[in-house]
Amino acid sequence: MNFQGVRKILVIKLRHIGDVLLAVPVFRALREHFPHAHVSALVNSGTEEVLRGNPLINEILLFERNVKGLSPVKRYLKEMGFLKQVRARGVDMTVDLTGGDRAAILSFVSGARYRLGWRPKKGFPGKRRLYTHFSLPEAGDHMVLQNLDVVSQFGIDTQNLSVDLHIPETDRALVRAMLRKQKITEDDTIVHIHPTSRWLFKCWKDEHMAEVIQWLLSRNSAVVLTSSRDRREMEKAKRILSLAGPHWKCIDLSGKTSIPQLAAVSERSSLFFGVDSAPMHIAAAVGTPVVALFGPSGAFNWGPWDNKSSLSGVQRSTFKSPYRQRSGVQTFGIHTVIQREWGCIPCGSDGCEGTKISKCLDDISPGEVMDVLREKLEKP
Secondary structure, eight states, rough: OOOOSSOOOEEESSSOOHHHEEEEEEHHHHHHSSSTTTEEEETTTTTTTTTTTTTTOOOOEOOOGGGGGGHEEEEEEHHHHHHHHHHHOOSSEEEEOOOOOHHHHHHTTOOOOOEEEESSSHOOOHGGGOOOOOEEOOOOHHHHHHHHHHHHTTOOOOOOOOOOOOOOOOHEEEEHHHHTTTTTTTOOOOEEEEOOOOSSOOOOOOOHHHHHHHHHHTOOOEEEEEEOOOOHHHHHHHHHHHHHHTTEEEOOOOOOOHHHHHHHHHHSSSSSESSHHHHHHHHHHTTTOEOOOOOOOOHHHSSOTTTTGGGOOOOOGGOOSSSSSSHHHETTTTTEEOOOTTTTTTTSSSGGOOOOOOOOHHHHHHHHHHHHHHHHHTOO
C-alpha cells in the first residue's frame, strides 16, 4: 500500500514492560519503510526503559498511569490536556499496538491521516471507525508477529525480527562492580534467577525454587536473584533465599536493579531461569539462554524470543509462532519453556478456580527443571 507524505509516526503501546519490548520489530519495519520519518513511541510510564537508547526511535512519550487514581474532575482535565498534546504533534500516521479504548481515541484525536491498528473485537460502539486501516492477526501467532501484522499487512515489513534492548555502559559497569564486590569473577558461571512476576499466580512454589538454587550452588555456579521493587515480589524473593540458606555465591539483588541493570545482569549470566515475566523477555533480548516456567499462559504467544533463530532467512509470510504446540516442553533456538501438557492449558486464568494458585505450575518438579538446566549449562 502506498502511504504518502508520512513524516511523523506515533506508535502507541499502552501495556506492560514485556509487551512494549516485543514491539521493537514494528519500529524497525517503520524505520526501514520511512527512513526519514520522525518515529515516536507512546507508552505507559515505567515501561520506557526497554525502548530508551534504541536508534530506531526518535522520541518516547509517556502516559502517566497514576491519572487513574485522580478524582473524576482532575482525571478529565489531565486526560484532555494529554489529548491536546498528542494532537499538537501533527503526526501523519499512528500505529496502535494496544487495542484498548484509550489508545483508539488517542489515535483518532491525533488527527493522523493514516491510523493503523488491530481490528477491534470489543469496546465502545463505532470504535472501528476511529481507524483507517486495521489488520486481522492470528490468535495463535507469537506477540512479536501479531504486533508486526498491524503494519506488515499493509506492506510495511522487515525481515529482521530481532527484539533489541540497549544497555547503557554505566549500568554494565555498575553490575560488574556489584559482582566484583561479591568476589564473582569473569570465570564464574552465573545463573540469573528471577522467580517473581507482578502476577503471583505465574510463580512457582518457593520451596521448589529454593531447591533449584541449592542445586545450582552445589555445582559451583553463582546465583544472582532479582525481583522488582514491588513489596510482594521482594517478600517472595526473600523467603526463597531464606529457604535456600546462606551462601557466598548467592547474591540478593531483589528490588535493587533498574531495568537496564537487570538486563546487564542477564547479559553477564550464562543462563536465565524464571517464570513468564518481563525479565524473561529482557534476558532473551540480550541473548542469554532462557529456561522459563509457564502456567496459564500460552507459550505460542508469549514464549522467550530467540533473535538469532528469527533471522534464519525464513520468509515472514510463512513464519508463525516458533512455539507450535498448545502446551508442554518446547524449545525455540537457545530458549526452553517448561509447561504441563494438560488439556486445560493455556486457560489464561489467574489461578485455578479463582484461587490465585496455578496447579499446573506447582506440579512441575525441581528434578524436571534441574534436568533442563543441566543440559543448558553443560552445552559447550
